[in-house]
Amino acid sequence: MRGDVSEPEFGEAAQAGFGGPTRPGEPRREFAAIHSHGLARVAAATPLVVTADPARNAEATVALARQADADGVDVVVFPELGLSSYALDDLHLQDALLDAVEQAVDTVCRASRELGPLLLVGAPLRRRGRLYNTALAISRGRILGVVPKTFLPNYREYYEKRWFASGAGVTGEEITVAGRTVPFGTDLIFEAADLPDLVVGVEICEDYWAPIPPSSYAAMAGATLLANLSASNIVVGKAADRAHLSAAQSARALAAYVYSAAGTGESTTDLAWDGQGTIHELGDLLAESARFADTPQLLVADVDLARVRQERMRTGTFNDSAAAAGRPExxxxxxxxxxxxxxxxxxxxxxxxxxxxxxxxxxxxxxDCYEAFNIQVHGLARRFQATGGGRMVIGISGGLDSTHALIVAAKACDRLGVPRTTILGYTLPGFATSDETKANAWALMRALGVEAAEIDIRPAARLLLADLGHPAAEGAADYDVTYENVQAGLRTDYLFRLANHHGGFVVGTGDLSELALGWCTYGVGDQMSHYAVNAGVPKTLIQYLIRWAVSHDQFDEDTGKLLTAVLDTEISPELVPADAETGTMQSTQDRIGPYELHDFFLYHLLRHGLAPSKIAFLAWHAWRDALTDGWPAGFPDGERHAYDVATIVRWLREFLGRFMASQFKRSALPNGPKVSFGGTLSPRGDWRAPSDARATAWLAELDRNGPQP
Structure with missing residues (x-):
């Protein structure tokens, strides 16, 4: 059963970009704006500071702010105490310096009135007889609020408590800065009223070295973007520690995290500075700056704040943590x-x-290939033990999926210490089985040392077609779904009865990509088995797992050559005879679209719940140029290619229709191991959905917000 959907035609306008949301009655617009898809552009800025010269530092700050504005940046994070410089020691307590800092704040405010980015700037500020190490949030000339540093290092080379008061417990307060009275405290987050999901929490340097960083509470209060204004002198190995902390905090707080450390211009009396900048999102490094630069640096990346929000919605522990922390919001x-x-x-x-x-x-x-392969091997070995150790029965077509299931089974036997003849491999040629795949199947079974046999299903298929009154029983070229599924069903019937006969169980061969598309026949081997060892592995990853097995000498050289030959074989169900004139075999990807695109769609729908228009937007940026980076290591040069917008949207519509229409097949899946962090479609795992849902809302969203027809 397939969920076919109509395919629109796309004109040249579709090549230009993606339409954004509009109000009722407004004309549709053409742009490829990141803001339309829940992303924001952020930057970690490293100006060249001048020690104890706030006026010069204000100029350097404004210069980078203008550069960020020209680059479309939404939030810029500057280093700790950037307006004064950090390594000042007792100069921090001089009123002349502190007066100059307030003048520098005024300079930045005035210069930023016509600039778009939210600026997070570091400065020492006085309040009620105390001096605080602070971060100022400045938007279009307005100071939104000031956040003091909570944790002051006072060990080894640090002596901050000599000059600064901690912000611990300072909440609900105000401060007057450069004649402006604004909110002050560690209880501030900053939310854009007109850009959904842009909510900023701020902490300063040492704060994120604490067991519970202040940004953890800001995240639980709703901040999706966390910023760290840092000085942080450099010693050997410290850059890696900072990056680990930023990655860990973005993962633990389910947030984006921008880190900016002081660089050239700080005093090197006893310390040195490298100007490290990093941007992380949910644990992933998006960008990192050049270190020890002698020019100003502006590290820029786009963070997906909608993805952050969606990840929090599906992670119940995040809400439970907020409750345990007394509801920081x-x-x-x-x-x-x-x-x-x-x-x-x-x-x-x-x-x-x-x-x-x-x-x-x-x-x-x-x-990843090592882990994925061994997850499958371990899962199958454990299932074999649990069944009492009979036989493993696998149908071997010579194609990609059955080949991978076979080598996993062979390694499971090796791990269990049982002979590979425990595996009963059967090739089951039908009306369209090619000589190439049949030869591959036999060669693989012999090379791997499994017990091999062949059962020709054509006589039984003809008998069944005749019983059904199907024209193909009399030789007619009526290659409909019944014709195909008679063959697929008979193969499965034989395998299950062979398992009964030999006291074993059927190892499934169907993969995650086929299950997503419903490109499998209900109750047949690519959907039904006793253990679906490939059900958690997408088609694109299976190709790399086989490559990995070859390159890492998991099998001997001759077997490696056979596995490579399988990778070069066209993906086909081989249920319909080759074209009589051209000799062209039935091609799965010609029928349903490229698996590389479908796996891209699946990942972003399953793992992140993205809207179809956003999936199309990301796919276009990923696939529009065959010459840029983004290809996995070792990807064959001859297979690098690009997809235009029309092609992407055509196959995305196909994917959405098939995905929704095929849930009933996934609801009856047999057991099989989860392999990828991207998820699984098991009804007992990552994906639970009704079998009678429709794709209407998803297709409508794509039509409404996606590329213009």
Whole structure:
């Protein structure tokens, strides 16, 4: 059963961009604005400071703010005490310096009136006989509020408690800065009134080295973007520690995290500075700056704040943590401001992986393939033990999925210490089985040392077609779904009865991509088995798992050559004979679309719940150029290609229709191991959905907010 949907035609306008939300009665607009898809552009700024010269530092701050404005940045994070410089020692307590700092604040405010970014600037400020190390939030000339540093380091090279008062417990207060009285305290978050999901929490340097960073509470109060204004002198190995902390805090707080450390210009009397900047999102590094630079730095990336919000919605522990912490949203003050986002096309400034299920660095790819392969092997071995140790029965077509299931089973036997002849491999040729795949199947079974046999299903298929009164029983070229499924169903019938006969169980071969698309026949081997070892692995990852097995000598050289030959074989169900004139075999991807696109759609729908228009937007940026980066390590050069907007939307509509219409097949899935962090479609795991839902709302959203027809 398939969920076919109509496919619109797209004109040249669709190539230009993506339409954003409009109010009723407004004309549709053309732009590819990140703001339309829940993203915001952020920056970590590293100006060249001048020690104890606030006026010069204000100029440097304004210069980078203007650069950020021109680049379409929404939030800029500057270093700790950037207006005064950090390494001043007792000069912090000089009124001449502190007066100059307030003048510098006024300079930044006046200069930023016509600038778009929210500026987070560091400065020492006086209040009621105390001096605080603070971060000022400045938007379009207005100081929104001031956040004091909570944790003051006073060990090794640090002596901050000599000069500064801690902000611990300072809530609900105000401060007067450069003649402006504004909110003051550690209980402030800053929310854009006109850009959904842009809510900013601020902490300063040492704060995120604490066991519970202040930004954890800000996140639980609603902040999606966390900023750290830091000085942080550099010593060997410290840069890695900072990056680990930023990654961990963005993952733990389910947030984006921008870190900016002091750089060139700070006093090197006893310390040195590297100007490290990083931008993380949900634990992933989006961008990092050049360190030890002798020019001003502006590190820019686009963070997906809608993704942050969605991740929090699906992670119940986040809400439970907020409850355990006494509901921080009730203690924090939210300062709302009119951000006035530019909403112009500024491209997409983030690394967009074409294959989100497959890492694109060689080191991570090796690790993930090792883990994925062994998850499958371990799962199958445990199931074999639980069944009492009979036989594993697998139908071997010579194609990608059955080959992968077979090598997983072979390794499971090795791990269990049982002979590979425990595996009963059967090739079951039908009306359209090619000589190439049949030869591959036999060669693989022999090379792996499994017990192999062949059962020709054509006589039984003809008999069944005749019983049904199907024209193909008399030789007619009526290759409908009945013709196909008679063959697929017979193969499964044989495998289950063979398992009964030999006291074993059927190892399934269907993969995650086929289950997502419903490209599997209900009750048949790619949907039904005793243990679905491939059900958690998408098609694109299976290709890399086989490549990994070959390159890491999991099997001997001859077997490796056979596995490589399978990778070069066209993906086909081989249920319909080749075209009589051209000899072209039935092609799955010609029928339902490229698996590389479908896996991209699946990941972002399943893992993040993204709207179809946003999936299309990301896919376009990922796939529009065949020559840019984004390909996994070792991807064959001859297979690098691009997709235009019309093609992406065509296959996205196909995906959405098939995905929704095929839930009933997934609701009856057999057991199988979850493999990827991207998720699984098991009804007992990541995906629970009704079998009678429709794709109407998703297709309508794509029509409303996606590329213009």
């Amino acid at each position: 009730q203690r924090f003050r939210t300062v709302r401001f009119d951000h006035r986002p530019h909403r112009r096309d500024v491209g997409l400034r983030r690394h967009q992986r074409r294959f989100p299920f497959v890492p694109d660095t060689a080191e991570r790819l090796d690790l």
